[in-house]
């Protein structure tokens with residue numbers, strides 16, 4: 001087993017945050033009416049994608065009936081319905097649809113992960129829970145050593161800067177802003193493709209396409 005697989009096994013078996021363990025398992029037991037016939041994942045959700053990726057995408061945390069149900073990042077929820085078509089248009093994914101872990105989706109040059117691995121109530125992990133989960137992200141960054149880190153939302157952005165001990169006061173989050181870290185990798189901020197952002201037009205498909213184009217350009221820099 002390689003280091004990424006071994007890390008993912010550790011993530012899947014983690015029970016460090018009592019509130020989140022209770023919530024993710026309760027949601028998986030009760031289920032949403034539309035998914036009563038499905039087996040929910042109900043565990044921490046590991047990262048997935050191309051282990052040779054130059055670009056790492058960091059989200060917030062699993063949705064209760066999205067990746068907490070399917071077991072794969074952004075799969076089966078409204079954010080994924082916006083994210084994966086954009087990755088497909090940009091040439092990072094072989095298909096736009098992402099419904100389950102066995103849907104045939106393959107990512108190229110992209111690996112997708114999150115700041116927190118367990119679905120939180122109201123989509124809001126506490127600071128303590130994010131801190132508990134941070135070592136997993138730090139290890140992923142060390143193993144994958146990405147050239148570009150696309151942070152979906154302010155929380156992911158600040159978490160990544162915290163791991164690299166970069167100063168937030170200098171590197172402010174904004175959509176499309178990029179910063180080079182001391183070791184040379186780039187951090188690129190993007191609004192999160194949540195339904196709240198996409199349904200209100202805060203994040204449009206055109207704006208999102210520009211992020212993936214910029215990520216490619218940054219990854220190609222020497």
Ligand code: SF4
Pocket residue numbers: 011014015016017020021044116117118129132133
């Ligand atoms: S959020 Fe992270 S640290 Fe907390 S239980 Fe889930 S995997 Fe473990």
